[in-house]
Amino acid sequence: MARKIEVPRGKLIGMNGPGSLYIDTDGISYIVGATDKWYESGVNKNLNKFTINDNRLENLLKVNEFREVPIYKGKSDDREVENSKFTIPISRFPLTHYCSHCHLLGEFKENSSSKLKECKVCKEKKEHIQFPLVIVCEHGHIYDFPYYNYTHSSSEKNPETKHEIFFKKDGSSILNGSLVCSCGASHTLKGVTGKSKEGDKTPTPFQREMKYAKCKGKRPWAGKDVYDEKCNGKPVAILKNALGVYQPELFSVLSLTDKEEKEQLSDYESILIQEFNKLSNETLNSHNDSLNVKLSFNGTQNSIIKKVNSVRRLQELVVQTGFHRLMPSDEEESFIKATDDVNNKKMMFSSNETPIDWYPAKELYGEGIFIEFNEEVLNKWNGFNFVQEYMKKKLNKIANDYHLKDRFSNPINVLIHTLSHGLIKQFSKLSGYSITSISEKLYFYKNKYGLLIYVTDSDKDGTFGGLVRLAEEEKFKQSFNEALKSMEWCSSDPVCREIGRENGQGLYYSNGAACHNCSYLPNTSCSYRNCFLDREFVFILDSDVCIRNYFDWFKEINFHNNKQEHKVKIVKNGEENTYGNWNTLIDLGIATSSYFLNEGYTKPDYLEGIVQIDDYEFTAAYIWKEESRIVLLEEKYQSKEIPSEFFGVINGWEILKNK
Structure with a gap:
């Protein structure tokens, strides 16, 4: 009896779509069947119920309609339910497995959902593990790793000799292993995966190892032995659970x-x-x-x-x-x-x-x-x-x-x-x-x-x-x-x-x-x-190209007063302001003016920092980093007279005198 496997409906449009590999809770991977086969099963069918229309997209994509994924529904009280018993066809893939005990390579059938199989070497039923590598091309074809041809790619094949191929592990990494035949032929798996490193004109590592083999054009999601005869894609060996297997x-x-x-x-x-x-x-x-x-x-x-x-x-x-x-x-x-x-x-x-x-x-x-x-x-x-x-x-x-x-x-x-x-x-x-x-x-x-x-x-x-x-x-x-x-x-x-x-x-x-x-x-x-x-x-304030140095995300800044030709840089933030409010600052004699209290300014983030405008450094009485505001000390405290053009909005900073 075939085993029922539940695939989330929403994922069948996306990462578990037709031609993708779905891994069940037992770790067995299956390939999801072609889209048109989704609607072949079912009882009391009415395919119009699956139709979605959007005239804009239909015209652009040159189709008549879109269809949602059918959902499995059983019978209710022995009554016929419209569009019931729909199942999405899937088949086991890859078919190549190796015995968990002796590592002999063999193949399972497409409709199998078991891990157990009779091993020819062990002479009893043993749990088998799917071979981790598959072959894909950029056009979408996928097929089992050709383990027999790969093992014998550098040796003569003797049809009269018995060939039993084993997967020999070497350390924890699967890709450090090798394939070994009972006839004496062997081939390492190291370096077989990956695409062409020097562009599309060079062969892939798998092609080089296989004497420039071409893509077989297989489409197992469409059915057994279905393939495209002429594919100019470059076959690539890849781990079956890698992201690149399906996009x-x-x-x-x-x-x-x-x-x-x-x-x-x-x-x-x-x-x-x-x-x-x-x-x-x-x-x-x-x-x-x-x-x-x-x-x-x-x-x-x-x-x-x-x-x-x-x-x-x-x-x-x-x-x-x-x-x-x-x-x-x-x-x-x-x-x-x-x-x-x-x-x-x-x-x-x-x-x-x-x-x-x-x-x-x-x-x-x-x-x-x-x-x-x-x-x-x-x-x-x-x-x-x-x-x-x-x-x-x-x-x-x-x-x-x-x-x-x-x-x-x-x-x-x-x-x-x-x-x-x-x-x-x-x-x-x-x-x-x-x-x-x-x-x-x-x-x-x-x-x-x-x-x-x-x-x-x-x-x-x-x-x-x-x-x-x-x-x-x-x-x-x-x-x-x-x-x-x-x-x-x-x-x-x-x-x-x-x-x-x-x-x-x-x-x-x-x-x-x-x-x-x-x-x-x-x-x-x-x-x-x-x-x-x-x-x-966007985010780095000390970057010349950061938009926040010239405009505010939410507040008004007058383009004409915003002096883009000057550059402002905070050399030193100064002492972090831990005092409660402006009243406290004035009472302690830290603030030199009550102007900012009367005008409703929030308390500054820092006290007495160093600010550079163009090539000149000035002492700042207060710095608001959040509000992009700087108050410079009065001119009599400065070693240089502050040019009037340095006050106003410069690079998104509001520069004020200590009034």
Whole structure:
């Protein structure tokens, strides 16, 4: 009797999609069947019940509909239940196993769910372990490691000799082992894994060991002995539980309109612009089941953040358009492949011949926070020569063939992406949601700049409101400031920052001051492979290109009084202020003026520090780091007369006299 294996329904669109490997609770891995085979079983079928429609995506992806994953339902009181008894086909993979006692290699059947098998050497039933290596190519094919041919790749095969191949371990690492045949042939597994180190023109380590073998084009998820005859992919040996074994190509949109409403959109950018317009609309119909947006608070005319909206409810449609292996992917790349690459589209299905007019999809429900940025402020910062020069040097380090390079050639886009990661890290601490469940969506098209941070769940009731409550003005600003503080310093600094400036780091060297210790998010949270991140733009105050040195996130700063040509640097913070308030400071004779008390200034963070303006150092009476304010001592206490142009707003700092 076949064993029932439960696979979470939501994961069948994504990391456990068609062609992926699913590992059950006993540690046995199976390959998930082709998408069209999901609907072959079932009783009292009505496939229309699985249909999801979105006219925008249907037109763009050239399909008629989307289908949700069927759910297994049994009978109730012997009555026929519509769409009952649906099962998702899976088959054991890889089939190559070795005996846990003698390590003899052999094969299991596709429909087996047992670990026990008769061993030819031990002469009794023994527990068997799946061989850890499989062969994949970048186009999506996958097949068992050819252990017989690999073992004999450097020796003559004698068909008259008995060949029993054993997996010989050497130490704790599997990849330090070797394959040994009873005929005397052997071949080490050391160095067999990995891709071409010198580019696409060179063979992979597996190919070199196998005398330049070609990909077999096998598609075990489509059925036994199904394969593509001509595949120009390069076969790679990889551990079966490695991340590169399966990379789903996912494409998601927010559900914005009624299903009956027809909309013609020309490209991916048009969808994002439409989403931006809806999310920035602070008076969106609160009765809309798909999207409920309400204004939380506005910034000022010249602050970096223009407004923050609470997204009380949102609905997301996630479509899987294909899959590949070895390399990660992002949404835009998935969309391009879905519209241009016919073969990629058909990889999820059992046949290359049948026209495909639908994709598997799922609907998710949740909440979020939408931040709209001030176009004028961002463009003014982007126009500074030193920002452009920094970005030019950054782009020169990145390979020209990286398709995301054009998307993030604008410093504004890198700034928004980096800020998003900092906020997600902070919100995960306060919202009750794990960091893996919080996602980002970036908007930077046609001078529309925005950021959506959100969570979703498959339950139609949505999520619990832990994130959207952080959109309240006081809570948001407090969380925002904490994020700015926590991301200013990386535990790998100064190394993280220096490597980012000198060479770049991360995939394709696309990151500046950003690494695993400070800025990276799980793959489920980041839309762009943790690429194009740089804390220099957002968080690091002593960086020339940090936007906080020139503009405030929430407050008004007059462009005309903001003297960008001067530079301000705090050389020494001074004594940390531990006194209660301004009255205490005045009574103790520490404060030299009651002006700041009368004007309602908060107490300063530091007393009598050293401040450098351009090439001159001055004594500061008080320093507010949080509020970017410095009070210089009166001129008679200074060794140099303070130029009048040094007072006012300089690089985002408010410089005052001690009145």
